[in-house]
Amino acid sequence: MFGALLVLALAAGCSRQDHGMGPAQQAGKAVDEAGDKVAEGLRAPLEKADAAAKKLAERADQERRQLAERTEDAREKIKDATQEAGRGLQKATGKVGEKVEQAGEKLQDAAR
Known part of the structure; x- marks a missing residue:
């Protein structure tokens, strides 16, 4: 692409038009103008x-925050469930203890 621009610039520099610039200056101007057109395009x-990248970064940050919130909610639910299971286990252990005690009393009564 640069070669094509250079050829155009040289062709412009070889014409007989005289705008107070020499051929090298005209070629330089043509290259500058072509570069400006490419940059503008x-x-x-x-x-x-750039706007799409910013939007994507914002979306990723939002998703990260939502995931962190859901993770924290899940941790709280697990903690609550664990505590509830612990209370249930204590109740069950107490009931088993009572039943064992009753069975022991029955065995003692039967042995007398």
């Missing part, structure tokens, strides 16, 4: 890509 797509 790339500016809009680059701005769109």
Whole structure:
């Protein structure tokens, strides 16, 4: 692409038009103008890509925050369930203890 721009610039520099610039200056001007056109043509797509990247980063950050909230909620539910299971186990252990005690008393009564 640069070669094509250089050829165009040289062709512009070889003409007989005299604007107070020599052939090298005219070629330089043509290269500068071509570069400006290319830069202008790339500016809009680059701005769109930059905006899309920012939007994607914001979305990823939002998703991360939501995941952290859901994780914390799950931890709380697990903690509550564990505590409830512990209380249930204590009740069951107490009931088993009572039944064992009753069975022991019955065995003692039967042995007398």
